[in-house]
Amino acid sequence: MKAEFATAERAVTLGVRETTDGLKMSMRRQVTSAGLGQRMANTWRGDNYPKGQNSIRAAGVVYTKASRIMEGFEDAAVIRSKDGWWLAIPTPNAPKRGVGGKRINPSNFPEHTYGRLRFVYRSGKPSLLVVDNARASYNRKSGQLRGFRKASDRAVSKGSGLTTVVMFWLVPQVQLPRLITFNTEAKRWFDRLPQLILKNWPD
Incomplete structure (x- = not known):
């Protein structure tokens, strides 16, 4: 039972990590494609919790250090x-x-x-x-x-x-032109999460 639980923890953690990294990189590509530059793209970050260990309750957070700028381009402010x-x-x-x-x-x-x-x-x-x-x-x-x-x-x-x-x-x-679609991209990656967890679950 412990081995099965450890397998589940690993699959969930890897799936969440791939989802977090995927969303982060997708947002960076959006920014560079919009012509806002690599420096602005790199303001998008992703963190995974708990750090350094597997967990059945693993979670990921994707955010930007330039939130006001990104909101402006998403809302066409x-x-x-x-x-x-x-x-x-x-x-x-x-x-x-x-x-x-x-x-x-x-x-x-x-x-x-x-x-x-x-x-x-x-x-x-x-x-x-x-x-x-x-x-x-x-x-x-x-x-x-x-x-x-x-x-x-x-x-x-x-x-x-x-x-x-x-x-x-x-x-x-x-x-501002509407150049960023974070909510749409976040939903797309959230919907992929179950598939990514199963991908990391050994047969």
Whole structure:
């Protein structure tokens, strides 16, 4: 009887472990397929209990360390500005990091490098934050655009090669696309659990 019970404990534990790992990896694949990157995908974790031993009451937990982000993409959440004004979305022209090394936003925009931001209102379209008197920088070998920089006083006085560059789009709200389906995937793996337990039960 003890041997049969030990066999059952092992089968249940292995089945739960496969289910937990399977759901975790499925969620990671969802995140990478959605284009959110491997780092975000790795926030999905799976734990099995009790740790380090077999149990007829084995359990698994799958969770993410970025729950608010994942919930937003599962619920297609609408994001609004906290102060009721605008959400500033960086354009590809904006630097990735601002003053202090933090993610770029209008408050930490390095105006000493690019120039002052100027607000441009557009009726019926996203408004803009732009910098004036910028000059394009190109790769000398390939000729590809590397980015923009603040023009020198001499270049401004001559007025040659100057352009206005859009750094941020301003919108009242943004709706996230529905990219994550955790509940659906969790049910699929839960339904597979009995089969996985039987697979680990010796004949």
